[in-house]
Amino acid sequence: MTEEWVPAEVDVNRPSIARIYDYHLGGTHNFPADREAAAQVVASMPELPAVLRVNRDFLGRCVQYLADQGIRYFLDLGSGIPTNGNVHEIAQAVDPSARVVYVDNDPTAVIHARKLLAGNDRVAVLNADLREPKAILDDPEVKRLLLLDLDEPIAILMSAVLHFVPDDTEAEALVAAYRDAMPPGSFLAISHGADTSEDAERIDTAVQTYTRAVAPLKLRTKQQVGAFLTGLEIVEPGVVHCSEWRQAAPEGQQLPQICGVGRKPVGSQ
Structure with missing residues (x-):
């Protein structure tokens, strides 16, 4: 990246979750x-880049599945910096009318996404x-694009973000x-760094x-990730490794990344 591109509000000396990803x-x-921060973590956990690629691949398959189920409205929380196989690209390949709202709190991710998506009136990026x-x-943009007031089924994507809470x-x-805010028939998709490794001490060092x-x-464990989907109809094959x-x-x-997708039952509130 050239210095001329860097947004004024970005602290280039402070590592960012989105930029490390x-x-x-x-x-x-x-x-x-x-x-530098990425190298420090990889020194303890060399498989981390592969974990993130597996997570990204899951997201792509998940969006494809949801679009094939008729979902046309997507809320991507913690979307990060745009890369190949973005949610809107996959969803709009199925139906050009599909709408996506990306959400991130990283200025680099937001500014770059807005530049990339300029002119696509069916996509918005929230800081x-x-x-x-x-x-x-x-x-207002979420309500407008995702038709929340009309109770249309949506998909909420929480890909590799909850482990930062x-x-x-x-x-x-x-x-x-x-x-609870999802209309009936909506889907919630979660992927999460997993506490499943046989090499727990080494992974704990990487986390620290x-x-x-x-x-x-x-x-979190597979059981904890599954608990996030309580009250939903779990899509096969259930809560499993992303791969x-x-x-x-x-x-x-399997790499320590767990995922699951649930559908809110029709008729529920």
Whole structure:
């Protein structure tokens, strides 16, 4: 990235969750501080870039599945910096009328996404924090694009974001706020860093390094991730490793990233 591109409000010396993710996916919207922090974590957890790629692949399959089920309205929380296979690209390939609202609190992610999506009137990018569900759900652009006042089924995507809400009570309340606001027939999709590794001590070191260098991070068990989908009809194959969701699972030990998708029953409130 050239210095001329850098938004004035971006602190290039402070690592960013979105820019580190971008770096691991091979993107160019990251700075030396992001790459240094990424290297510190990878030193303890060399498989991290592969985990993030598996997560991104899950997101793509998930959006394709949801679009095939007739979902045309998507709310992507913690969407990050745009890269190949974005939600709107997949959804609008199925139906050009599909609408997407991206939400992120990273200025680099928001500014770059807005530049990329200029002219697409069926997509909006909010500079907001997923920890403020009421503000996001009440946003005029969200209401306009996702037709929330008309109770049309939507998909809420929480891909690799809840592990940045380390307090269990807060995380459960956040998910419940979005889950309860979904119209019947809507879907909630979650992927989450998992506390499943056989090499727990090494992974814990990586988590502590990330927490110190970037932001608080907490892994959760498969059961805890599944609990976020309470009250929903779980889409097969259930709560599984991301690499196992609706595709043939690779051989060997699975990477520690868990996911699940649930549908709000029709007739529920």
